[in-house]
Amino acid sequence: MKVVRAKHAGACYGVQRALDLALKSVADGGRAYTLGPLIHNPQVVEKLSDQGVTEVSAIEDAERGSSVVIRSHGVTPQVMRAVAAAGNTVVDATCPHVARAQKAAADMARRLGSVVVVGEAGHPEVEGIVACARESTERVYAVTSPAEVPADIEAPVGVVVQTTQQKDKLDEIVSHLRALGIEPEVKNTICFATSQRQDAAADLSEQVDAIVVIGGRNSSNTTRLFDICAAQCERTFHIESAAELDESWFSGVGAVGVTAGASTPEDQIAEVVARLERM
Incomplete structure (x- = not known):
C-alpha cells in the first residue's frame, strides 16, 4: 500500500510558537499553568503536563506568582487582565493570527458599532474575538450560517472570521449581508x-x-x-x-x-x- x-x-507556526513558549517557561525546572488546553491535542497536553506545564480551568487554580501561559486560541481581555491582577506572570502564547482577528474585531466595534464574527459560538477562539469587540459594543454576533444573522441588523457592519474557518463560509455570510442591503467592511482573518x-x-x-x-x-x-x-x-x-x-x-x-x-x-x-x- x-x-x-x-x-x-x-503543526502550524502559531502552535509551535505556543509550545516553545510553554516549554521555555519551565526550562529552569519550575511549573507553569495554562487556562484550558494550550492547543487542541490531548496527547500533547498530557506530555506538557509531564514536563511541568499544567492545565487548569480557573485562574485561582494556578499557584500565585507562577507563569500562566495564554493558550494559542487566545482568551478574553477580561481573563488577560485577571491573570495579571492575580499576581501571575502572563506568557502570551496567543497565535499571532488569532491576535490579528481580535484586534480587527475591536477596531471595527469602535468605528462601526456592529460586528459579525463568522465562527462557532462557544469555541475559545471565537469567545475571545467576540469579547474583544464587546469592549466597545454589545452588537456582536457569532454566526456560522445566514440564518443566525439577526434580521434587524443595521449598517455599518464589520465582519471578521475565525482563523480556521473555510472561505466559502465567510463568502456565504457576506453575500447574505449584501442581500439585506448592507455592504459590510470585511477583514478576512482566515489563517x-x-x-x-x-x-x-x-x-x-x-x-x-x-x-x-x-x-x-x-x-x-x-x-x-x-x-x-x-x-x-x-x-x-x-x-x-x-x-x-x-x-x-x-x-x-x-x-x-x-x-x-x-x-x-x-x-x-x-x-x-x-x-x-x-x-
Whole structure:
C-alpha cells in the first residue's frame, strides 16, 4: 500500500510558537499553568503536563506568582487582565493570527458599532474575538450560517472570521449581508496555514483510495479537514494517534493519504505514516 502525505499538514507556526513558549517557561525546572488546553491535542497536553506545564480551568487554580501561559486560541481581555491582577506572570502564547482577528474585531466595534464574527459560538477562539469587540459594543454576533444573522441588523457592519474557518463560509455570510442591503467592511482573518492545509487535503483526497486525518477530536480545524476529505473520499478516518489505526480499514486500498490538523506535531504524523507503511 502506497502512503502519500499531504503537501501541507501538521503543526502550524502559531502552535509551535505556543509550545516553545510553554516549554521555555519551565526550562529552569519550575511549573507553569495554562487556562484550558494550550492547543487542541490531548496527547500533547498530557506530555506538557509531564514536563511541568499544567492545565487548569480557573485562574485561582494556578499557584500565585507562577507563569500562566495564554493558550494559542487566545482568551478574553477580561481573563488577560485577571491573570495579571492575580499576581501571575502572563506568557502570551496567543497565535499571532488569532491576535490579528481580535484586534480587527475591536477596531471595527469602535468605528462601526456592529460586528459579525463568522465562527462557532462557544469555541475559545471565537469567545475571545467576540469579547474583544464587546469592549466597545454589545452588537456582536457569532454566526456560522445566514440564518443566525439577526434580521434587524443595521449598517455599518464589520465582519471578521475565525482563523480556521473555510472561505466559502465567510463568502456565504457576506453575500447574505449584501442581500439585506448592507455592504459590510470585511477583514478576512482566515489563517493562510489553514487554507493551505484545507486545499492540500482536498487535492490529496481525490488521488487516493483512503485518507487518514490526524488530530484532536476537540480540534475544529482538524474536524474541518475530515469533512473536506470525506466529501471526496468515502474511506476517510479521523484518529488522534497511530494506536487507533485498524488494518481492516485498508482492505483493497492501493494508496492511502495522510493529513493532519494544525495542532498535530511532526512526531505524531511520522508515527502514523510508519505504521501505515508496515501494513
